[in-house]
Amino acid sequence: MSLSAVGLLVVVLVPLAVLVGVVLVVVRLARPGPSGTARAGASATQTSGQAVRRFFQFLLLTGLLVAAGSGVAGLLGRLLDPGRVLVRDDGGLALQLTFTFIALPIWAALAWWTSRRLRTDPAESRSLGWAAYLTIVGIISLVVAMVAWQEVLDGALTATTYRGQRLATALVWTAVWGGHRWWGRSVTPRPLLRAELLLGSLVGLLTAAAGLLMVVSPALRELFGLTSDSIVGGSLPDILRGAATLVVGAVVWAVYWLREAVRGPRDTGWLALVLLAGVAGGLLVAVVAASVLGYDVLVWLVGDPATTRATLHFAALPGELATLLVGLLVWWYHSAVLEAGAERRTEVRRVYEYVLAAVGLLAASAGLVMVLVTIVEAIAAGSDLVVGGSALNALLAALVLLAVGLPLWWWHWRSAQRARAASPAEELESPTRRTYLLVLFGLAGVVAVVALLTLVYLLLQDALESGIDVETMRSIRFPFGILATTSLLSAYHWTVFRTDRAETERRRSSGAPAPGGAAGTTRLRHVLLVGAGDPGVAAEVSRQVGASVQVMRRTDLHANPWVVEQVVALLQDVPTSSAVVLADTDGIRVVPVETLDPYTG
Incomplete structure (x- = not known):
């Protein structure tokens, strides 16, 4: 050795x-030690x-x-x-x-x-x-x-x-x-296995999506005639390699997701997987692919392409189109899963709408920044906006982002605003809406401050050195575009938030009815089911009531099946924000509860 x-x-x-x-x-x-004293001393550690x-x-x-x-x-x-x-x-x-x-x-x-x-x-x-x-x-x-x-x-x-x-x-x-x-x-216990179940579902989903992309992309390349080799020596090995990845990922995804996770409780981890990885992730991939695809087409039609050969310019077209299709498929499936069984507007639906609105707003904001940058650059050059290949291509990219992002944002934001107008009490009390508005206002405000500091620094630097000239305009074009865009976003969302807050205070002072109850009642947010025999009842109650629901098993009584409609009916007139649904020998009863202030001595 x-x-x-x-x-x-x-x-x-x-x-x-x-x-x-x-x-x-x-x-x-x-x-623990053998004596009672030793046991008492060891209990603390x-x-x-x-x-x-x-x-x-x-x-x-x-x-x-x-x-x-x-x-x-x-x-x-x-x-x-x-x-x-x-x-x-x-x-x-x-x-x-x-x-x-x-x-x-x-x-x-x-x-x-x-x-x-x-x-x-x-x-x-x-x-x-x-x-x-x-x-x-x-x-x-x-x-x-x-x-x-x-x-x-x-x-x-x-x-x-x-x-x-x-x-x-x-x-x-x-x-x-x-x-x-x-x-x-x-x-x-099954709850402790949730992390592995959801992570396995995510691994299977990503692998299957990558495999599908690896199959569709070379197939489209062969279909469009963008390869000079025969299919046997050109695209077929890539298709088969992608098929192997797709099969492995699909099997894992089916074992973890289709067999178990999709029918499990819609807890925080489940919603994070569906909303972030499935809905937002799939749509974000599709938006990026659609933007790049539209940019390539516009540059070829009216822009300044780097080559005059279509096969070279559109060499990435199959991959972009395949990415768009896979992203849309992932988004569509998880959106359908999220909507399944939803008979009323719940907090999950709000998260879905605001996440997609944020994705669209991000793309549209990037497009607006690029439009402003292109305008400043063209003014600094002293020529028309479309003179120069780089400026024209940048403008086309900005227009594509606006064309993709604005409709996406407007559709989902308009849906949220319609819900606010139809049910103001429920929407104004929604933590998702408040979080969306405050996060966008805060992020846009921080970015605007950083852009303002950068812009002023560049202006003062040139003013103290050689004076402000055309080159100064070129150097501040990005800080200016970011400052203008983020200031607009921050101001708009702060205005909406102030309007919501004023409306909420007015309704509270006038004793307007809260969602799901009479005047002066409070919206139900937390429900504890004690003695439910089927944990799946929690998901149904949460879906219909719109509250966070937990389940605990009684060890002293046999758990009889619960009727979801009966539980929902009992929760309709609860005057507090929390309630306990208790199963005893006489049936099911509801106990309204509220949180006490902590004792401070």
Whole structure:
């Protein structure tokens, strides 16, 4: 064995031994003493001791698992790819043997002890450390297995050289993923598995979208005749490679999302995935692709293209069009999921509208900045606005952004304003609307101040050095455009916010009815369901009432099925902002509650 291999072995095993020793010491210190006095003295530090023990325990489990998985995959790869056995690799073989015959048994022993703790101590299965371990290992094994399976399918479809290591990695890490998925579901409360479920859905969605893009783009390139090769030697390998990625991503997305997450509770993580990654992400990708596509077309028709050959100028057209189609598909699907079952305007619908309005406003603002920059640059040049290829192309880009962003913003902002006019009490009390207005006002104000400082600095610098001239106008064109645009946005949204605030104060002072109740009532925001047998009731109640809903199970009574319509009817006349729906032996009853001010002494 070489010195480098020995050194590597020492580097791996010494920290491992240290971690094992630390875990044993922590476990020993965290164990209560035999006497009652010792137990009383240890009770104050037991929680922190358990947290430290779990940290090192699950950290060690993760490290050992990664090492063992790598070792087993390496040895299995040598068996599945006998051609590589002839290549001498003593260092790699020694490392794989060490990981397999040292790390794997240690991990198995620690996992067995952990499994016993999980089944005998309910606090273990509900701990943050256990949930973090399942999430981290689940996502790591999922990603490694996905990459390996993509390479296996790619090699099979494109008839490339067989590599047994790819198949071995795919098999081993798929087994790791499946084993931990079964292990976690057998002992862990479902809410603690939400993070891994949603992250897996996101990974599958992104991979499937990328694979679809990789399939559509070369297909369009072949359809438009933008490749000089035959389809067999040109676009077909790219299409097959994209198909492999699409299949892997679609399978993962179906397992995580279609089987479970789409029907799960619409909590904060679920809404973040659907709204940010699905709706806003898909639409933002589509808007960018449409803007670039429109810019290329306009530059070719009326602008100053860099080349006179259409095949060169539109070389990126298939990719842009494919990106547009994929982005629209992702946006459309998640919008449909978000709208499913929504019979009334809820806070989720408001978030959806304001997010899309913000995306459109961002694109339109960028277009307005570029228009102002182009105008200042043309004035500084002392010529017409469209003279000069760069100025004309910049103006075309600005017009494209305005053409894409303004309709998108106006459509969703007008929808929100119509809802405000139809139901002012409900819309004015919406935290989403207030957050949207204040965030836009604040961000635009901060950017405007920075742009103002930059503009004044550039003006004073030129005035003190050589005097203000045409070059000064060129240097301030971007700060000027940003300042004008952000000032306009900040002023507009501040005006809307002040109008909303004045209307809210007027309605409160006059005793106008709150949403969902009579005059003087308060909008229901938080509901706690105690004794509901089906957690899915919370999602339906939240969707119909528009409040945040939580569920707790009663341990002293058998949970009978709840009727959503009955719960919603009971909540209609609640005079407070919070309520508890309680199931007892006489049926379901509602208890209005309110938050007390904290005791200050």
